Every structure is written in C-alpha cells, then in structure tokens.
Amino acid sequence: MTQKVYGVTGWKNSGKTGLMERLVAHFVGEGLTVSTIKHAHHRFDVDHPGRDSYRHREAGASEVLLASGTRVAQMTELRGAPEPPLKDLLGRLAPVDLVLIEGYKRSGHPKIEAHRAATGQPLIAPQDPTIRAVASDSEPGAPVPVLHLDDTAAIAAFIRVELGL
Structure with a gap:
C-alpha cells in the first residue's frame, strides 16, 4: 500500500506544530489512522542519561528498541x-x-505552508x-489558495480533496 502523505511546512514560529496537532486530532476524529514524521534541525534526544536504553546507546548500540505494554520506541x-x-x-x-509530515521543506511531497504575519518571514x-495552499492569520497574497490558520476543518477538507481521502 502506498501511503497518503501530506506536509505542513513553514518558517520557525509559523504555527506548524499547532496545525499538525489539530489536523491529527481532526482526522483521527473522522476515523482515519494517522502517523506523523517531524523533522528537527537540531540535536535531540528522546532518552535520558542513566536509563537502561540510554546506557545501551552510549555503550555503542546502533539501534535500541524499547517496548512495554503501552508503546514501542526505536x-x-x-x-x-x-x-x-x-x-x-x-x-x-x-x-x-x-x-x-512536519518540516521537510525541500522534499517533493504536497504541503500546506503555515504562515504568521508576526514572524515577518x-x-x-x-x-x-x-506548496498547494497557505494557512495564514493574514492575507499574504499567495499564488495558491489561502485558508485561515485556525480553520482546521477547512484545511483538513483541502487535504482530503488533494489526496482523494
């Protein structure tokens, strides 16, 4: 099965993460199964010093799979x-x-650009x-449709039409 993929991109503080959160909740509320991928431009760690899995990585393991009755992390x-x-x-x-997908500005999948006027970007x-549409809190004069950044239902409907969901 080929995954249906859609992105949310934009500059820092443009509202990407909030939009992603609202879209996930919206689509899940409609009965869809949704996964996300988030790109980070900085070092990050989901583990903590002293934990067993952290010690495994620090010892040199290439991959560490952590499993419990509620989640699996790799x-x-x-x-x-x-x-x-x-x-x-x-x-x-x-x-x-x-x-x-949050971020990945330069990848070839379809995207909505989150835009806030206050960022000045x-x-x-x-x-x-x-970029197939812009989700903004202003009227930025985009060459694609502009949807209001807070209108999650309209943004979700746009994505549904784009992907044939």
Whole structure:
C-alpha cells in the first residue's frame, strides 16, 4: 500500500506544530489512522542519561528498541552516517490512512505552508510548487489558495480533496 502523505511546512514560529496537532486530532476524529514524521534541525534526544536504553546507546548500540505494554520506541544512532531520506523513514511506518509530515521543506511531497504575519518571514509558496495552499492569520497574497490558520476543518477538507481521502 502506498501511503497518503501530506506536509505542513513553514518558517520557525509559523504555527506548524499547532496545525499538525489539530489536523491529527481532526482526522483521527473522522476515523482515519494517522502517523506523523517531524523533522528537527537540531540535536535531540528522546532518552535520558542513566536509563537502561540510554546506557545501551552510549555503550555503542546502533539501534535500541524499547517496548512495554503501552508503546514501542526505536532509537537509531547514525554515528556519522547521513540522515536517512524521507522516503526511507516513510518505509519504516506501519500502513495508515494518512502520514502528516512536519518540516521537510525541500522534499517533493504536497504541503500546506503555515504562515504568521508576526514572524515577518516571506512566503515560501511563490518559489515552491509543492506548496498547494497557505494557512495564514493574514492575507499574504499567495499564488495558491489561502485558508485561515485556525480553520482546521477547512484545511483538513483541502487535504482530503488533494489526496482523494
């Protein structure tokens, strides 16, 4: 099964994460299964010093799988290897109705650009044909449809039409 994929992109503090959160809740509320991928431009850690899994990684393990009755987490240490491409990360996910992707500005999947006037950042949409709409708190004069950043239902409907969901 080919995953249905849609992205939310934009500059820092543009409202991407809040929009992602609302879209996940909206689509799940409609009965869809949803997974997400979030790109980070900085070092991050989901583990904590002293925990067993952290000690396994620090000892040199390439991958650590942590499992319980409520969740499974897999951590992969790149140890100097290049960051995996988005298509490889998508291949790691179990099949769902929709994968929402936060970030990954330069990837070729369709996206909505989150935009807040207060950031003072220019729109990405005019230079990026993968951006199909802008979700904004203003009227930024985009070359694509503009939806209100807080109108989750309209944004979700746009994505549904785009993907044929």
